[in-house]
Amino acid sequence: MRLRPARAATFAAALATALVAATVLAAPPASAATAAFVRTTTWDTGYEGKFTVTNNTSTSITSWNVQFDLPSGSTLGSFWDARLTTSGQHVTAVNQSWNGSLAPGASTTFGFNVNGTGNPTNCTINGGSCTGGGGNPSAPATPGGLRVTGATNSSISLAWNAVSGTVSGYRVYEGSTVKATVTGTSTTVSGLATCSGHSYTVTAYNASGESAKSAAVSGSTTGCTGGGGGAMAAAPYLYPGWGDPPAPSTVMSATGIKWFTIAFVLSGGGCTPAWDGSGPLTGGAHANTIAAIRAAGGDVIPSFGGWSGNKLGPNCSSASALAGAYQQVINAYGLKAIDIDIENTDEFENEVVQDRILGALKIVKQNNPGIRTIVTIGTSTSGPSWWGTRLINQAAALGANIDVFTIMPFDFGGGANMYQSTVNAAEGLKNALKTAFGWSDATAYAHMGISGMNGLSDQQELTSPATWTQIRDWAKARGLARFTFWSVNRDRPCAGGGVVANCSGIAQNTWQFTSITAGF
Numbered sequence: 001m002r003l004r005p006a007r008a009a010t011f012a013a014a015l016a017t018a019l020v021a022a023t024v025l026a027a028p029p030a031s032a033a034t035a036a037f038v039r040t041t042t043w044d045t046g047y048e049g050k051f052t053v054t055n056n057t058s059t060s061i062t063s064w065n066v067q068f069d070l071p072s073g074s075t076l077g078s079f080w081d082a083r084l085t086t087s088g089q090h091v092t093a094v095n096q097s098w099n100g101s102l103a104p105g106a107s108t109t110f111g112f113n114v115n116g117t118g119n120p121t122n123c124t125i126n127g128g129s130c131t132g133g134g135g136n137p138s139a140p141a142t143p144g145g146l147r148v149t150g151a152t153n154s155s156i157s158l159a160w161n162a163v164s165g166t167v168s169g170y171r172v173y174e175g176s177t178v179k180a181t182v183t184g185t186s187t188t189v190s191g192l193a194t195c196s197g198h199s200y201t202v203t204a205y206n207a208s209g210e211s212a213k214s215a216a217v218s219g220s221t222t223g224c225t226g227g228g229g230g231a232m233a234a235a236p237y238l239y240p241g242w243g244d245p246p247a248p249s250t251v252m253s254a255t256g257i258k259w260f261t262i263a264f265v266l267s268g269g270g271c272t273p274a275w276d277g278s279g280p281l282t283g284g285a286h287a288n289t290i291a292a293i294r295a296a297g298g299d300v301i302p303s304f305g306g307w308s309g310n311k312l313g314p315n316c317s318s319a320s321a322l323a324g325a326y327q328q329v330i331n332a333y334g335l336k337a338i339d340i341d342i343e344n345t346d347e348f349e350n351e352v353v354q355d356r357i358l359g360a361l362k363i364v365k366q367n368n369p370g371i372r373t374i375v376t377i378g379t380s381t382s383g384p385s386w387w388g389t390r391l392i393n394q395a396a397a398l399g400a401n402i403d404v405f406t407i408m409p410f411d412f413g414g415g416a417n418m419y420q421s422t423v424n425a426a427e428g429l430k431n432a433l434k435t436a437f438g439w440s441d442a443t444a445y446a447h448m449g450i451s452g453m454n455g456l457s458d459q460q461e462l463t464s465p466a467t468w469t470q471i472r473d474w475a476k477a478r479g480l481a482r483f484t485f486w487s488v489n490r491d492r493p494c495a496g497g498g499v500v501a502n503c504s505g506i507a508q509n510t511w512q513f514t515s516i517t518a519g520f
Contacts, residue, residue, distance in 0.1 A: 032056055033102075035066045035130040037120055038145050038161065040111065046077070050111040051093070052397060053125065055102035063100040066093040066110075066130070068123040074116025082110035091120070106355060107397050138208035140167050146202050146214045147438025149186070151446075156198060159186040159438070160214065163204040173201045173213060199365075199401050232337055232372065233481060234520040235259035235301050236488050236513070237451075240285040241276065243489035243501030248289060249296040251488060255515040258298040261339055261484055262286060264306040265329055271316035273325045277309050281332045290333060301374070302329055305341040313347040319359025326364050330371065337372035338364070339406075342391070348377065354391050358400040365401045372403045374482060376451055379407040381421045383428015396436040404481045405433060406449030410457040418452075418463045419470045426450060426475070442479065449482025450475055454491055454513040455504025465512045472520050483520040485513055 034054050041048040055061050070076065070089050082093040099108040123130035131141050145161035158172060162185050172180040172187055179200070180187040192198065201213040238260040239245060251257060268274025275286040290300050304326065305311050316322035326338060340357060342348045347357065361373045375395070377388045384392060384407065395402050407429050409422040426448065433444040452463055452471065463471075468485070475483050491513045494503030504513070 032128050033061060033064060033125050035064075035123060035125040036142075036144050037068075037123065037130075039119070046074075046113060046115045047117070048111060048113050049120070050109050052107055052109050053095075053102070054107040055104055058104050060101060060103050061126075064095050064102070064126055066123065066125045067091065068093075068120035068130075070114065070116070070120060071118030074114050074118040077113035077115050079112035080110065081108070084110075084112060103352075103355075105359075107394075109393070109397075138206070140165055140204035140206055140211045142211045143170060143185075143202045143204050143214050145438070146200065148440075148443055149438065150188075150440050151443050154192050155188050155190040156192060156200075157186070157188045158200060158202070160202050161185065163211070166206045167204050168206045169204075171203050171205060171210070173203070174198060199399070232259045232299070232301060234483050234517045235261045236484050236491075236517050237261045237263050237303065237486045238289065238488045239263040240289040241279075243487070245285075245289070245489055248293045248298070251491075251511055251514055252293070252296050252298055255511050255518045257514050257518040259301065260293055260298065260488065261301045261303050262290060263303045263487070264309065264341065265302050265304045265312070266306075266309040267312045267315040271312060271321050271325050273304075273312060273329050281329060299336065300333070301337045301339050302333070302335065303339040303341045303376070304329075305343065305347060307343045311344070311347050313342070313353045313357050314350070316356065316360075319356050320363060322356055322360035323363035323367070326360060327367065330364070330368060335371065337374060337403075339374040339376055341376045343376075343378060343408075348391075349387050351390070354387075355394055355398065358391070358395050358398050358402075361402060362398060362400045373401070374404040374406055374449065375402050376406040376408060376449070378411070379409055379425045379429065381409075381412050381424050383407075383425055384432050389432050392432050392436045402447075404447055404449045405429060406451050406482050406484070408451045408453070408486075410453040410461055410463070411459050412461065413459065416461075418461055419467050419474075422450065422452065422471050423474055426480075445478040445480055448480045449484070450480060451482070452485040454485045454487075455506040455508065456499050458499055460499075462506065464506065465508055465516060468513055468516050469519075472516055476520055483517060485517060488514055 034056055035051045037049060037051050039047050040050050051066055053064050053066065068091055070091060072089065076084060076086050076091055081099060082095060084091060084093045093110060102108060140163045143160045143163050147159055148156060149159045150157040169181055169183045171178050179189045203213050204211045234257065248260065265273050265275060266277035268277055273281060275284060279286060293300055312322060312325050316325055330338065342357065347353045364371065365373060377384065377391065379388060392405060407425055409425040412421055429448055430441065430444045433439055433447060450471065452468065454463060454468065456462060472483060489502060490504050492503040492510050493508045494505060495507040499505055
């Protein structure tokens with residue numbers, strides 16, 4: 001089974017830039033299609049803006065038409081992801097062919113540049129108000145741009161965009177609990193546990209009532225050990241039944257590793273999870289391996305997906321159905337974390353399936369307090385591709401509350417210096433997360449992971465033990481939340497052997513990459 005084939009290493013830079021969204025606007029009352037505006041970049045003579053179009057109805061829509069006015073002195077410049085026309089100061093934006101259809105709750109974005117300083121006014125979508133119908137018309141609009149601006153061991157700082165009109169103040173919620181009431185557009189929630197994850201929304205209120213809650217934003221306090229995720233942060237992939245799998249206890253006693261990422265949960269037919277697509281959830285090689293790891297004092301993170309095989313994402317009909325499939329595995333093993341490995345085009349390069357996976361993970365987080373959700377994707381040498389950036393932006397837009405975004409920095413199509421290529425890719429991921437969520441460097445690093453390939457990759461890129469140590473030390477120094485590799489099955493020497501299932505293709509000590517990873 002070939003699990004890590006080559007990926008395209010380059011993508012259209014302009015298109016990637018256009019899809020990077022700086023902040024996520026709130027979803028207004030669920031009664032109509034809505035369009036929420038935010039500035040993503042501002043300079044002396046103008047700005048870049050973005051509308052998030054959301055289908056808040058209970059049925060799918062097949063097109064959208066957003067219209068607004070620019071104040072006198074402001075003119076439209078370049079635009080993307082919609083067809084924009086002007087008549088004087090009036091602007092009409094019509095969807096492109098690929099983003100007009102929106103399922104209930106789904107959203108998309110379009111952006112543009114403005115020469116001048118005035119924001120859009122008099123906004124309508126499909127003939128109705130951009131803020132949606134329903135509710136008290138005298139209550140404030142929903143705040144947008146909620147973002148994490150910093151974190152300490154015991155606090156998370158938040159900021160959001162001001163709401164125009166009469167506003168008495170803002171309330172910050174965690175779930176249904178008010179965590180802060182302020183008159184400004186920022187606050188710090190204190191008294192939190194070290195290395196804990198949280199999700200917040202914000203509302204505006206006045207004497208007439210309270211707005212709808214904004215889209216959620218997630219953040220974590222600092223002070224995590226072991227690179228940001230405790231012992232589970234270092235969890236190399238182990239594949240039972242493939243590549244002469246080693247006895248877990250042998251590897252654990254030789255290296256000190258405690259956690260393994262177990263590959264792979266696939267579709268056993270429709271939306272039914274099965275190990276490798278055919279094995280039962282309990283019983284068989286995978287279940288026996290998990291039992292052996294736990295008997296030796298360790299634990300596991302099952303990985304859903306991978307490159308090959310029939311995936312659950314395309315086969316489950318909805319986010320709730322997919323969440324149910326994930327839940328079956330969570331219940332079967334009492335899991336503390338899951339890894340969703342989104343690689344092949346059937347999941348990664350499919351907007352509907354991307355959104356379904358993110359929606360399912362949001363449900364999983366709501367139903368399993370404390371569980372850690374990990375999304376693993378490919379990358380270019382400069383960071384996430386167009387599809388990777390899109391997934392990150394959608395995770396923010398949907399409030400999926402993903403704990404860790406992990407990149408696989410190999411099969412670049414040219415990575416002669418694997419240390420530098422990995423660092424460059426990781427910095428690109430950091431920048432994408434900062435843009436999408438409004439995080440600081442430290443907060444972005446704390447939501448990041450690296451999943452390398454030991455020895456020779458499919459494209460003969462060489463990651464030596466010395467290089468892997470260098471990458472580990474870089475990741476550890478920045479507090480990354482996950483550090484893993486493909487795979488323990490291959491963590492054995494076979495110099496000149498090429499890429500095979502049971503060795504790395506280079507001269508090395510047995511379990512050397514696992515030992516290095518355990519040091520994370």
